Amino acid sequence: MTTHFLDRLFSPRSIAVFGASQTTDAVGRRVFDNLIDTDFNGPVYAVNPKYDRIDDHICYPNIEAINEAVDLAVIATPASTIEAIMHQCGHAGVKAAIIISAGFSEGQGQGLKLEHDVVKAAKQSNIRILGPNCLGLIRPSIGMNATFSKNTAAPGQLALISQSGALCTAILDWAAANEVGFSAIISLGNAADIDFGDLLDFLAQDHKTQSILLYVEGIRDARRFMSGLRIASRMKPVVVIKAGRHQAGSQAALTHTGAMMGGDDVFNAAIQRAGVVRADTIQQLFAAAELLATQCRVHGRRLAIVTNGGGLGVMATDRAIDLGIELASLSEATITNLDKVLPHHWSRSNPIDVLGDASPERYKAAVNVCLQDESIDGVLVMLSPQAMTDPDACAQAVIDAHQTSSKPVLACWMGQQLIASADRLFARHHVPCFSDPESSVEAFACLARFYENQQLLMQVPGPLSSHSEPDIEGARLIIESVLAENRQTLTTAESRALLHAFDIPVSLSIQCHSANEALVAAESFGYPVAMKINDRHIQHKTDVGGVRLNINNAAAVRLVYKELQEAVRKKVPDMKAFSVSIEPMYTDPFGRECLVGVNRDPVFGTTIVFGAGGVKVEVLQDTAIALPPLNTFLADKLINQTKIAAMLGEFRDMPAVNRDALIQVLLRVSEMVCELPEIESLDINPLVVDERGVLALDVRIVVAHHVKTIHRYDHMAIHPYPTHLTRQEQLADGTDIIIRPIRPEDALIEQVFFRKLSTESRYFRFMQELNELSQDMLIRFTQLDYSRELALMAVTMENNEEIEVGVARYSMNPDGNSCEFALVVADEWQHKGIGTRLMQALISSARQQGFSLMEGEILTSNQPMQRLVESLGFTVTASLEEPSIRLASMYL
Numbered sequence: 001m002t003t004h005f006l007d008r009l010f011s012p013r014s015i016a017v018f019g020a021s022q023t024t025d026a027v028g029r030r031v032f033d034n035l036i037d038t039d040f041n042g043p044v045y046a047v048n049p050k051y052d053r054i055d056d057h058i059c060y061p062n063i064e065a066i067n068e069a070v071d072l073a074v075i076a077t078p079a080s081t082i083e084a085i086m087h088q089c090g091h092a093g094v095k096a097a098i099i100i101s102a103g104f105s106e107g108q109g110q111g112l113k114l115e116h117d118v119v120k121a122a123k124q125s126n127i128r129i130l131g132p133n134c135l136g137l138i139r140p141s142i143g144m145n146a147t148f149s150k151n152t153a154a155p156g157q158l159a160l161i162s163q164s165g166a167l168c169t170a171i172l173d174w175a176a177a178n179e180v181g182f183s184a185i186i187s188l189g190n191a192a193d194i195d196f197g198d199l200l201d202f203l204a205q206d207h208k209t210q211s212i213l214l215y216v217e218g219i220r221d222a223r224r225f226m227s228g229l230r231i232a233s234r235m236k237p238v239v240v241i242k243a244g245r246h247q248a249g250s251q252a253a254l255t256h257t258g259a260m261m262g263g264d265d266v267f268n269a270a271i272q273r274a275g276v277v278r279a280d281t282i283q284q285l286f287a288a289a290e291l292l293a294t295q296c297r298v299h300g301r302r303l304a305i306v307t308n309g310g311g312l313g314v315m316a317t318d319r320a321i322d323l324g325i326e327l328a329s330l331s332e333a334t335i336t337n338l339d340k341v342l343p344h345h346w347s348r349s350n351p352i353d354v355l356g357d358a359s360p361e362r363y364k365a366a367v368n369v370c371l372q373d374e375s376i377d378g379v380l381v382m383l384s385p386q387a388m389t390d391p392d393a394c395a396q397a398v399i400d401a402h403q404t405s406s407k408p409v410l411a412c413w414m415g416q417q418l419i420a421s422a423d424r425l426f427a428r429h430h431v432p433c434f435s436d437p438e439s440s441v442e443a444f445a446c447l448a449r450f451y452e453n454q455q456l457l458m459q460v461p462g463p464l465s466s467h468s469e470p471d472i473e474g475a476r477l478i479i480e481s482v483l484a485e486n487r488q489t490l491t492t493a494e495s496r497a498l499l500h501a502f503d504i505p506v507s508l509s510i511q512c513h514s515a516n517e518a519l520v521a522a523e524s525f526g527y528p529v530a531m532k533i534n535d536r537h538i539q540h541k542t543d544v545g546g547v548r549l550n551i552n553n554a555a556a557v558r559l560v561y562k563e564l565q566e567a568v569r570k571k572v573p574d575m576k577a578f579s580v581s582i583e584p585m586y587t588d589p590f591g592r593e594c595l596v597g598v599n600r601d602p603v604f605g606t607t608i609v610f611g612a613g614g615v616k617v618e619v620l621q622d623t624a625i626a627l628p629p630l631n632t633f634l635a636d637k638l639i640n641q642t643k644i645a646a647m648l649g650e651f652r653d654m655p656a657v658n659r660d661a662l663i664q665v666l667l668r669v670s671e672m673v674c675e676l677p678e679i680e681s682l683d684i685n686p687l688v689v690d691e692r693g694v695l696a697l698d699v700r701i702v703v704a705h706h707v708k709t710i711h712r713y714d715h716m717a718i719h720p721y722p723t724h725l726t727r728q729e730q731l732a733d734g735t736d737i738i739i740r741p742i743r744p745e746d747a748l749i750e751q752v753f754f755r756k757l758s759t760e761s762r763y764f765r766f767m768q769e770l771n772e773l774s775q776d777m778l779i780r781f782t783q784l785d786y787s788r789e790l791a792l793m794a795v796t797m798e799n800n801e802e803i804e805v806g807v808a809r810y811s812m813n814p815d816g817n818s819c820e821f822a823l824v825v826a827d828e829w830q831h832k833g834i835g836t837r838l839m840q841a842l843i844s845s846a847r848q849q850g851f852s853l854m855e856g857e858i859l860t861s862n863q864p865m866q867r868l869v870e871s872l873g874f875t876v877t878a879s880l881e882e883p884s885i886r887l888a889s890m891y892l
Contacts, residue, residue, distance in 0.1 A: 004814035006194070006202045009096035009128060010139055010184065012072035013042045015146065016063055016094075018085055019076035019101075020046035020054050027100060028076035029054070030148035031136065035074075038152055039143040045070065063092045072096045073127075074136065074146045079103030082132070083117045090125025097122065098146055099132035105190050106133050115192050122193065134189025135165030140182055141208055147187070156181020157210035158289055159203045161196060163188045163217040164243075171282065180286065183208040197224030198816075204232035205814065211289045214240045216267075222604045222717040226274060227787050230718075233275035233457055234780075237292035237450065240271055241279045266601045269625045270717060273634075275457025277450045287439065288446045291432050296408045298447045300377035302328035304370040305351035307382035308358040308389065312414065313351030316380060316437040323445040327351070328376040334369055341365035357388045360397035367398055371405035378408040378447065380440050385418040395422035399429045408447060412440040458744075458783055461631035461670070461721055468503050470668070472675050475501040479678045479703050488680070488702050492534045492581050495699040499684070502668045506696045509581045515561040521582035522557045528585040531557070532698070533564050533578075547698075550585060557582075586688055586697060590654050592647055593686035595623065596665055598673055600680050604717040606673045610666065612644040613686040629720035630670040635663045648689070661693040677706040677715035711849070719786040725845055731832050735796060737805065739841050742791040746804070747778045749795075753804035758827045764862045765824040767885075781809075788812040790849075792841050794825075794834050805829040808838035810846050810854065818853035819846055823865070835868055843872065847892045855889040 015035060019028030032054060035044045045068075046054045049061040060066050063073070063085075073089050075082055079101050089097060104115035115132065122129050130137060136147030140155040147165075151172035158180065162168050165187045172185070183206065186199055196219065203209045212232055219225045232238050242264070271278055277292070279285040303325050307313040320327060327350045330338075335348060342362065347353035352370070354362050363381065370379045381398050385391050391413055402409040411426050411433040413419040426433035434440040475498050482490055490498065496506045510521040511534055522529045533546035545567050548560045565578050593614035599607050604627060611623030624641035626634060639645050639662065650656040665687065673679055681702045688695050706715065713719050726740040742750070754762070754773050762770055773781070784791060791809035795802045806825035813820055821842060825835045846854050858865050858876070860883070866876050869888045879885040 004202050004205065005128060005816050006096070006198060007814075008071045009098075009130060009137065009194075010202065010206075011142060012096065012144070014045070014068065014070050015040065015042065015072045015074060015144075016045040016047050016060075016066065016070045017074045017076070018047045018063075020048050020051075020059060022051055022054060026076075027148045030150075031074055031076055031100065031146060032057075034145040034147060034149070034152065038145040040145075041142055043068065063088050063094070066092075070094050072098070072146070074098045074100065076100045076148070079111070079114050079132070083114070083121050086118055086121040086125070086127065089127060090121070094125075094127055096128050096130070098130045098134070098136050099189075100134060100136055100148065101131075102133040104132045105192065115190065119192050128198075129193035130186070131189040132192060135168050135187035137187070138182065138185040140184075147185075151176060153185050154179070154181040156183060157208070158182050158213060159184045159186070159206070159209040159211070160213045160215070161186045161188060161199050161203075162215035163191070164215055165189070167215050167282075174282070174286075178286075183210075191220055195221055195224060197221060197226075197228035200225075200228030200232040200238075201814070201816075204228070204235050210236055211292060212236060212238045213285055213289055214238065215285075216240055216242045219267075219603045222270070223714070223719070223787060226270060226604075226717045227719075227785055229271070229274040229276060230457060230785055231788070233454075237289065238274075238276045239279055239285055239288045239292070240276050241282070241285045242267055263601055263625075265625050266604050266607055266627075269607065269627050270604050272449075272453045273456050273459075273627050273718065275450075275454045277446055277453065279446075283439075284442060284446070287434075287443060291443050291446060292450060296410075296430075296432060296447060298378045298408050298444070298451050300451070301445075301448045302326045302375060302377040303380060303441070303444055304328045304330070304373070304376045304378070305380045305382065306354060306363070306366050306370065307351050307384075308354055308356050308363075308386065309382070309384040310347070310351075310353050312382045312384060312412070312437055313347075313353060316382065316412075316441050317351060319438045319441040320445075323441060325441060325445050325448065328373070331373055331375055334373040334376075337369045337372075338366060341369065356384075356386045358394070360390060360393040363394045364397035364401045367401035367409065368404065371401065371407050371409070376407070378410065378444055380410045380412060380444060382412040382437065382440070383414065383419070383422075385413075385415045391415075391419045391422040392425060395425045399425070399431055402429075402431055408444075410434070410440055410443055412437055456634065456637070458779065459631055459634050461629040461634065470503060470671055470675075471501040475672070475676060479676060482703060483678070483705055488704060490701040490703065492532070492699075495701045496696075498672075498701060499696055499699055502672050504665055504668050504684075504696055505694055506699070507583050507586065509583045511579050511581055512561075513577070513579045515558045518561045518580055518582055519554055519557050522551070523554070525582065525584040527552045528587075529557070530583045530585050530697075531560050531564065532581045532583070533568055534581050583697070586695060588688070588690050588692075590657075591688040591690040592644070592657060594644065594662070594689055596669055596682075596684040596687050597623075598669060598679060598682035605715050606677075606679070608638070608666065608669055608673070610638050611642050627718055628670040628673050628716065629718065630666055632663055632667070635666040635670075638666065639663070655691040657689045658691055658693050662687075662689045665694055665696075674713065674716065674720045677713075678703045680704045722786055722790070722845075725790075725792065725841070727841070729794075729837055731834070733832065735832075737794050737796045737834065737837075739792055739794050739837060741786070742782055742784065742793050742807065742809075744783050746793065747782045749802060749804045750782055750793075750807075751778060753807070753826065756826060757824065761824060761827055764859055764865065765822065767857070767859060787849075789819075790842070790845055792838055792845070794838055806834045806838055808835075808842045810842055810851075812851070813855075817851065818855060819851045821846075821854055821856040823868075830864075836872070839868070839872055843890070843892065851892055853889060853891055855887065858886045858888055860884050860886055 017032045020032040021029040045066050046057050046059040048059050051059040053059050073094050104111045138145045138153045140153045145152045149169045168187050203212050277288050279288050305313050305316050330350055354366050370376050413422050423433050478494055493511055499506050512518040512521050528550045531548045569575055595611050595613035597609040601607050608626050608628055609623050622643045624638050626638045648657045683700045684696045686697050722741050729737050789811040793804050794806040795804050808823040810819040810821045874888040874890045876886050876888045879887050
């Protein structure tokens with residue numbers, strides 16, 4: 001219902017260039033010339049008080065002198081002048097600005113304040129800023145090159161967002177030589193206003209863009225980044241390359257853009273969760289984008305390799321092992337069928353060596369057999385142009401085989417002159433072809449990662465665990481008491497109580513302040529026992545010998561108590577109080593020690609860590625990271641990313657552990673960090689898991705004050721399921737209903753609800769005839785990004801099953817400040833007040849989320865809906881464009 005807030009940036013009707021100059025090598029002159037030379041389809045005005053003309057063009061002293069509407073200002077003047085220019089642009093009605101000038105937060109001194117003042121001036125006039133310190137923006141479809149680059153871009157379907165202007169110019173040069181076109185090239189610069197999230201939101205809806213490439217150095221707003229990335233990734237492939245994978249590179253990026261870097265492993269976890277593919281080089285970036293643009297997809301990691309050279313197969317196998325790609329095991333049926341079409345002395349294994357004299361018919365037959373094997377997810381076909389080889393005919397044979405199956409087929413035709421025409425043949429038939437074994441396997445790995453990450457994207461964790469409700473309020477009171485005492489580290493007893501509040505099994509423990517108390521506790525438990533110092537000044541007990549295990553008698557208890565006391569006194573000379581914790585020893589020989597932790601990344605916020613525990617944690621460094629919130633699928637995948645996962649199953653004389661219990665701990669920790677933003681770090685180490693369940697033997701928790709905002713989950717990069725919006729209502733006839741946010745597992749009852757709607761109700765809701773919700777629509781309706789959209793459903797219980805009786809939803813409009821609503825109530829449940837209650841809850845939630853306006857379209861014939869929204873305070877007006885529609889709006 002509204003245009004995107006970046007529309008005037010990407011589709012301006014007129015442009016003013018501030019700093020246009022007669023000096024040919026000046027930045028402003030280069031920008032002005034680029035706009036004139038690329039035939040931008042609108043007026044371009046030069047603005048510089050030093051000149052009356054720039055060649056044949058009038059030069060204006062200021063924007064007011066133009067006396068015509070200007071949509072976009074491109075500014076290349078000294079940093080100190082730009083605040084005043086922004087005020088002038090505001091008075092002139094400019095809606096977007098590209099600030100190319102440097103001298104802001106990327107440098108030292110007054111730059112940060114200058115940048116703040118410019119952004120403040122722009123916000124006062126509702127002007128959106130790209131930059132500062134950027135190369136600019138190219139939009140080839142409208143002939144706009146608002147950069148100072150010597151290169152321009154050809155029209156195409158790839159969009160590039162880059163934090164490095166230098167990289168943009170290099171890619172422009174590379175793209176020109178390789179005939180690669182773009183829908184847009186955007187240089188972010190310092191991203192003082194417009195950031196990745198805004199641009200991704202626009203490009204997701206841009207019909208000129210089919211694939212999106214990102215060059216990332218740092219993320220300023222993780223929530224906006226993740227939200228934009230997830231919405232874009234649902235609609236089109238997104239490929240990311242990130243600088244600063246190592247600490248030295250991260251520091252260089254920090255000084256270059258002023259952006260804060262997060263850990264590279266955390267960044268990996270974030271983009272995987274967003275359904276995005278990561279590339280390591282520029283070549284991989286474009287190869288991945290072009291590959292995904294072909295709609296070539298896989299549904300697993302099992303690769304079959306068909307080759308006419310054993311050495312090629314070995315090289316491909318080596319790279320596959322490096323990347324975790326599984327060489328598919330050939331079924332007996334496949335081997336039998338290959339025996340029928342290949343010479344007797346073929347390799348009889350994967351890679352499938354069809355031998356150096358392989359004919360086109362042999363290639364086609366081998367590929368066909370592989371594509372029919374259900375244990376094979378994709379086929380890589382390789383050719384070395386030997387004396388008896390016909391590269392073109394073999395290529396055509398592979399293309400013919402590919403057309404018989406939906407499985408991906410990738411080609412690797414090695415050489416140059418002899419395979420040039422075959423390469424073009426593959427390109428015409430959209431079969432990806434590569435020049436070396438490594439790139440070929442990397443391409444398949446890219447497809448596999450895309451499939452796996454898209455699965456992660458579709459995971460929207462539901463509400464808090466259904467097993468039992470955690471005592472969130474009790475846990476919060478414990479944390480508040482600790483912070484009130486100006487402490488950050490919880491005591492052992494407090495930490496255990498916090499875990500207990502979330503139903504995480506914890507070993508018994510008694511805190512003792514004397515040797516005699518320790519003795520009594522040990523006798524109460526029975527031997528052997530463990531003794532651990534309990535002092536908030538000591539972060540890691542083992543560093544000072546503060547953990548003693550397998551203490552078997554009373555005398556040893558007294559002795560160990562004294563030794564522990566002396567160890568702490570050396571560490572804390574002015575110690576005023578001392579205590580130890582006495583715990584029964586865990587003695588199950590089948591237990592495996594794990595680590596479950598929480599860390600706070602400076603960019604992406606709270607992260608959850610799982611890996612090998614006990615004393616091995618620092619030596620093995622076997623950990624994996626995930627962003628909360630988690631569900632069962634995500635928790636299981638997190639476990640599988642570690643090496644210790646292999647030890648959790650049955651091996652030798654050890655039974656498999658209770659994996660479900662371990663997953664429940666991860667889900668409980670996810671709930672904990674969602675609801676308790678004060679948690680800075682948490683270490684459950686060791687968490688022992690065996691065939692019966694789990695037990696936390698030790699835990700350390702650090703907390704800090706959290707500034708509360710209007711958004712409940714601001715501390716998280718991914719908005720969790722908003723449990724707090726769930727409430728119970730009773731209708732006038734005494735019927736109990738529950739109003740709660742929709743969740744992914746509601747797809748079935750959502751489909752049943754839709755099927756029971758009358759034809760009229762369906763038409764009123766969708767304004768078209770719709771007989772069934774497609775699978776894509778169900779996913780879209782039930783798997784939400786709660787930071788930008790919400791669906792509240794009303795359910796009641798019938799025969800111990802939930803029945804959906806109504807649903808109201810809003811989604812963020814392209815302007816970012818308003819949202820559009822929709823409502824439908826089951827026919828037999830209408831006129832009971834359900835629609836009113838749903839809309840009231842929806843309006844309240846939209847207001848809390850910070851939207852300023854809620855609006856919707858209602859068919860003129862839908863009189864009941866018009867009366868309902870008017871009773872809630874909406875203004876209903878006629879649509880000037882469509883007489884059959886009424887527009888309802890309410891300022892929030």
